[in-house]
Amino acid sequence: MIAMLAVLTAAVFSTATHTDTTFVARSGARLEINNFGGDIAVETWTRNAVRVEADHGARVGVVVDADAGVVEVRATTRLGVPTTVDFRLTVPRGMSLKLTTIHGDIDVKGVEGDVEASSVQGDVSVGGPARSVKAGSVEGDASVSGARGKVEVSSVNADASAEHVAGPISISSVNGDVTLSAVESDDVEASTINGEVRYEGAIRDRGSYRFSSHDGGITVAIPDRAGAAVSVSTFSGGFSSAFPIPWSGARRSNQFSFTLGNGGARIELESFQGEIRLQRPGTGKDRMKERDAEKSKAKHRAKTHDDGDDESDEGNRP
Amino acid sequence: MAAAVSGVTMPSVDPDTVPAASDAIDVRLAAGGDARAYERIYRRHVPRIHGLARRMAGDDDAGDLTQMIFVRAWERLGSFRGDAAFGTWLYRLAINVILGRRAATRTERERRDHGEGVIEAIPARPARSEHRIDFDAAIGRLPPGARRVFVLHDIEGYKHEEIARMLRVTAGTSKAQLHRARMLMRAHLER
Amino acid sequence: MTITPAHDPWTDRLSEYVDGEMRPVDREALEHHLAGCPACSVALAELRSVVARAHALEDRAPADDLWPGIATAIAATPRRAPVARPPADWWRRRLDLTLPQLAAAALVVAALSAGTMWIALARSPLRAPAPGATAPVASSPAAASQQTAPAPASPTAVTAATADVVNPRYDRAVAELEQALADGRGRLDPRTLQVLEQNLRTIDRAIGEARRAVAADPANAWLRSHLATTMKRKVDLLRTAAMLTAGRG
Numbered sequence: 001m002i003a004m005l006a007v008l009t010a011a012v013f014s015t016a017t018h019t020d021t022t023f024v025a026r027s028g029a030r031l032e033i034n035n036f037g038g039d040i041a042v043e044t045w046t047r048n049a050v051r052v053e054a055d056h057g058a059r060v061g062v063v064v065d066a067d068a069g070v071v072e073v074r075a076t077t078r079l080g081v082p083t084t085v086d087f088r089l090t091v092p093r094g095m096s097l098k099l100t101t102i103h104g105d106i107d108v109k110g111v112e113g114d115v116e117a118s119s120v121q122g123d124v125s126v127g128g129p130a131r132s133v134k135a136g137s138v139e140g141d142a143s144v145s146g147a148r149g150k151v152e153v154s155s156v157n158a159d160a161s162a163e164h165v166a167g168p169i170s171i172s173s174v175n176g177d178v179t180l181s182a183v184e185s186d187d188v189e190a191s192t193i194n195g196e197v198r199y200e201g202a203i204r205d206r207g208s209y210r211f212s213s214h215d216g217g218i219t220v221a222i223p224d225r226a227g228a229a230v231s232v233s234t235f236s237g238g239f240s241s242a243f244p245i246p247w248s249g250a251r252r253s254n255q256f257s258f259t260l261g262n263g264g265a266r267i268e269l270e271s272f273q274g275e276i277r278l279q280r281p282g283t284g285k286d287r288m289k290e291r292d293a294e295k296s297k298a299k300h301r302a303k304t305h306d307d308g309d310d311e312s313d314e315g316n317r318p
Numbered sequence: 319m320a321a322a323v324s325g326v327t328m329p330s331v332d333p334d335t336v337p338a339a340s341d342a343i344d345v346r347l348a349a350g351g352d353a354r355a356y357e358r359i360y361r362r363h364v365p366r367i368h369g370l371a372r373r374m375a376g377d378d379d380a381g382d383l384t385q386m387i388f389v390r391a392w393e394r395l396g397s398f399r400g401d402a403a404f405g406t407w408l409y410r411l412a413i414n415v416i417l418g419r420r421a422a423t424r425t426e427r428e429r430r431d432h433g434e435g436v437i438e439a440i441p442a443r444p445a446r447s448e449h450r451i452d453f454d455a456a457i458g459r460l461p462p463g464a465r466r467v468f469v470l471h472d473i474e475g476y477k478h479e480e481i482a483r484m485l486r487v488t489a490g491t492s493k494a495q496l497h498r499a500r501m502l503m504r505a506h507l508e509r
Numbered sequence: 510m511t512i513t514p515a516h517d518p519w520t521d522r523l524s525e526y527v528d529g530e531m532r533p534v535d536r537e538a539l540e541h542h543l544a545g546c547p548a549c550s551v552a553l554a555e556l557r558s559v560v561a562r563a564h565a566l567e568d569r570a571p572a573d574d575l576w577p578g579i580a581t582a583i584a585a586t587p588r589r590a591p592v593a594r595p596p597a598d599w600w601r602r603r604l605d606l607t608l609p610q611l612a613a614a615a616l617v618v619a620a621l622s623a624g625t626m627w628i629a630l631a632r633s634p635l636r637a638p639a640p641g642a643t644a645p646v647a648s649s650p651a652a653a654s655q656q657t658a659p660a661p662a663s664p665t666a667v668t669a670a671t672a673d674v675v676n677p678r679y680d681r682a683v684a685e686l687e688q689a690l691a692d693g694r695g696r697l698d699p700r701t702l703q704v705l706e707q708n709l710r711t712i713d714r715a716i717g718e719a720r721r722a723v724a725a726d727p728a729n730a731w732l733r734s735h736l737a738t739t740m741k742r743k744v745d746l747l748r749t750a751a752m753l754t755a756g757r758g
């Protein structure tokens with residue numbers, strides 16, 4: 001039951017509330033889903049085919065558009081009313097993805113291509129050896145793990161996190177924490193306004209590491225033998241270190257710098273009114289884990305997805 | 319912090335949602351008398367409205383009906399309250415216009431077709447006509463009662479209860495007509 | 510058309526089955542029947558194809574352009590429920606302004622990269638930094654440019670410059686984006702709107718705090734860079750919000 005899609009539109013509809021279709025994907029094609037409401041979950045398999053499973057209302061169709069390098073999967077309703085569709089996709093490992101949804105979570109696992117995923121109200125999570133990742137949410141958490149290349153993670157009102165990543169990282173929130181762990185990157189930029197910034201990972205020679213918060217603390221685990229020129233800036237926050245600091249030269253109480261080891265990396269630590277803390281790897285970990293556990297517990301509170309019927313036009317009758 | 323702090327990666331503008339956003343603006347402009355805004359509305363919606371008219375009433379009348387629908391909608395724009403999607407409102411109006419005109423011009427033959435004798439008319443086997451016509455065009459050849467139910471249910475997605483209300487028949491009749499239409503449409507499946 | 514001699518009553522119920530509208534007990538009976546009736550099985554498959562095909566029908570514009578006829582008709586048609594003119598005009602004026610404004614604001618913001626702001630910062634008059642004071646942030650462009658900037662100006666000038674620390678384009682972009690958000694707020698989910706506004710307030714508070722800190726310590730390059738960065742965050746968030754109102758219905 002595999003349909004070959006070249007440059008054509010294939011409409012895959014079902015009367016029931018479940019769609020399940022599999023089609024061959026051109027190698028190198030990018031898959032796009034622009035969903036209004038509902039979750040998007042993506043996994044991989046070794047076949048060179050895309051399987052789309054969707055749960056939706058009875059008036060909804062699922063359409064697959066294949067054109068040049070892009071395969072677009074979308075939900076349609078005859079009346080053009082936005083609708084809630086939960087998509088489950090199984091894609092070839094090397095495929096690239098561009099996924100968006102308004103009310104719903106996105107969960108991508110195992111994809112090796114470039115992944116862009118954004119939600120307005122839901123959580124976004126991208127795990128696996130992606131070539132690059134852009135993951136963002138306004139209201140939900142955004143997290144990335146295992147990516148090989150460039151990583152951009154952002155949330156507005158919740159937490160942003162990245163772990164086991166190696167490429168350049170840019171990660172931010174406004175009202176949320178920013179957490180980086182098991183990082184093997186030489187280019188890290190992490191910032192939030194009202195939240196904590198935590199870092200645990202490599203400090204590479206000639207690498208650049210910039211951490212900033214307005215209200216919250218900055219906690220960075222610096223490996224024993226790391227060499228870095230460190231600058232610390234705060235307005236009304238504090239500074240503490242779990243290991244001795246080799247002070248030298250002039251310093252003001254709230255802005256100063258020092259050099260660790262060969263000074264090869266550059267580390268900037270900035271918090272307007274939070275605590276800036278240096279630790280050794282491992283020491284802060286338990287606390288971080290505890291916090292993460294608390295967070296995930298809190299997150300499993302009931303979600304409020306709209307799954308009302310797709311229209312109510314009574315009373316608006318012409 | 320010299321490099322730009324990355325902005326939030328947001329959904330790009332979805333072409334599919336542009337009509338909705340543009341409608342909101344154009345409808346208000348058109349309600350204020352702006353015919354150019356109304357033309358934009360017309361261009362966005364005419365394929366669907368014309369498709370509905372064509373399938374419900376047949377090719378010959380589809381053009382006239384489509385014009386009637388858009389003129390009627392223009393007259394009533396002021397009563398569109400904006401709490402449903404404009405497309406939904408327009409669609410409902412279109413169905414009313416189409417069904418309203420049917421009531422005025424209903425023929426003797428149509429009345430006979432309507433509701434009765436459903437079972438007997440179902441061919442045991444789909445007849446394969448020599449000159450097979452396109453599935454879409456074949457809808458226009460269905461008996462009118464069956465055609466309307468088929469269009470409203472299988473193409474437009476209304477439920478039997480809603481269709482029954484619109485057509486002033488029972489839900490049972492709607493179901494029977496639908497089955498009849500589907501059985502007939504089997505002959506026009508492209509293979 | 511042939512009339513089935515021995516009519517199979519199950520045939521009539523196949524559509525109900527396709528639509529999932531059968532009572533469980535009937536469904537089971539039909540499924541039992543299907544197992545032994547090839548005719549019904551074939552008909553069932555065909556009915557499913559008919560339904561799928563109907564769902565997949567594409568609409569297309571009519572071959573003849575119907576608009577000229579409609580245009581003529583509406584030119585001659587009075588409205589049944591005439592809309593009051595002032596609101597209509599008001600909408601028109603407002604909307605004509607709003608969308609191009611939004612586009613313009615987006616362009617301005619795109620041009621207003623962090624880099625632009627740094628340059629603007631570096632060019633505003635500053636008191637010569639106390640020796641060693643800027644060392645911690647010497648790597649940032651602001652600090653770097655600042656060290657080569659001509660020495661300044663009276664303390665009064667410094668305060669004035671820092672009061673509007675970046676440049677007029679920033680303020681205009683913010684104002685336009687804020688206006689776009691205000692105009693489009695009706696198109697956002699109320700919850701999302703609330704979250705965005707709450708986060709904008711968070712950033713505004715941070716900007717206010719940073720501004721006051723800069724005013725108290727104008728020579729502090731790091732504070733100025735922190736202020737600029739925070740202001741940039743506001744533009745980013747406003748841009749996000751404006752895109753949401755513009756792109757989503």
Ligand SMILES: [Zn+2]
Nearest residue numbers: 517519546549
């Ligand atoms: Zn049978």
